[in-house]
Amino acid sequence: MDMRKTILKDAGALLVVAILVSTAIFVFTPMARLAKAGQIGQIKVQEGFEFAFPPTGWTIVGPASIIQTTGHPGGECQIGYHAAKMFSTGNRFFVQMGTPTFNGKKGGGNILTFWHKQLSSNNHQDQLFVFVTNDLVNYVQITGYTSSMDWTYETINLDSFIKPTKTMQVWFIAILNYGNGVYLDEVTITGVSGY
Numbered sequence: 001m002d003m004r005k006t007i008l009k010d011a012g013a014l015l016v017v018a019i020l021v022s023t024a025i026f027v028f029t030p031m032a033r034l035a036k037a038g039q040i041g042q043i044k045v046q047e048g049f050e051f052a053f054p055p056t057g058w059t060i061v062g063p064a065s066i067i068q069t070t071g072h073p074g075g076e077c078q079i080g081y082h083a084a085k086m087f088s089t090g091n092r093f094f095v096q097m098g099t100p101t102f103n104g105k106k107g108g109g110n111i112l113t114f115w116h117k118q119l120s121s122n123n124h125q126d127q128l129f130v131f132v133t134n135d136l137v138n139y140v141q142i143t144g145y146t147s148s149m150d151w152t153y154e155t156i157n158l159d160s161f162i163k164p165t166k167t168m169q170v171w172f173i174a175i176l177n178y179g180n181g182v183y184l185d186e187v188t189i190t191g192v193s194g195y
């Protein structure tokens, strides 16, 4: 093969590589830029209660009745080995867990997911109510669970309940009545695309 053919062959190979690279850049750059800009899939809150307790950034009201459980998934926790549990002790019937504040205007819409369970005990039933705030002053109830239930996964679009702001927070409020407690695990608030 003479020098000219070799150069032409190399040039052809380079051209193919250049086309492939530019196609990859064209396809992936917009996605990468959006992700970098926090426009899609941004995890704003994620807490599995696996480590320090109370978790960093969370606010708990009624600490004597809120503990970190240890056990296998499906029992004392759902994901990993630990969960949070709100339960009756003495005359304390009302306890609260607030997520870290998060920016609801950045990273797309706000989807809350969590696992929870609240089994009754001798007809005593603990209850869970979930609230969201966009000003840390006024709270809107998202949902409530008043009957006995084993581990259940919830997905809730917070934006259906309140206008997103830069300072938002979700509160889990348990009304305790000597049931088997209200368990909470793997709480996430994630941004979604198309916002």
Ligand SMILES: [Ca+2]
Pocket: 048, 049, 050, 077, 078, 079, 080, 081, 082, 083, 185, 186
């Ligand atoms: Ca966990």
